[in-house]
């Protein structure tokens with residue numbers, strides 16, 4: 652069985668690799684984006700699962716589906732779905748396989764859905780989106796219908812999902828000082844330890 656420390660090291664290595672990877676359409680790296688989102692979650696006094704979800708929300712973008720599949724090749728019974736799947740689903744599946752909680756995985760998976768909710772319900776939200784975000788919305792299904800929006804409001808993690816989306820949108824500040832990645836290592840290890 653893989654130790655929580657080893658699993659977290661693998662996930663954090665992906666984030667570390669993201670320091671060299673630009674955030675699509677923005678002037679900051681993927682790692683900076685993740686650290687900014689985690690900082691906002693911490694400042695909002697969120698629970699640990701929400702902070703971890705903010706840090707890891709784009710983990711599905713850090714490496715290809717093929718690489719994720721290879722990393723998890725030891726466990727064949729429930730392989731990752733490497734078909735046509737969005738980065739949010741890929742990230743959630745990856746974290747689920749590593750043993751992160753349902754809440755963390757659901758929040759990671761939801762940040763695109765929450766954008767669809769906010770574009771349907773919050774006046775001015777669409778206008779405030781970045782160019783890249785507006786473009787991706789089209790491929791993500793567009794704004795929710797009123798029925799879809801109402802259904803989403805019944806979700807037990809509705810508040811956190813909407814919050815996470817807003818932190819995601821705001822986590823694009825060039826040059827913002829944030830605590831480093833190491834700040835979150837023990838948090839992630841303890842989270843996994845508590846679940847084994």
Ligand SMILES: [Fe+2]
Pocket residue numbers: 684708709819
């Ligand atoms: Fe993001």
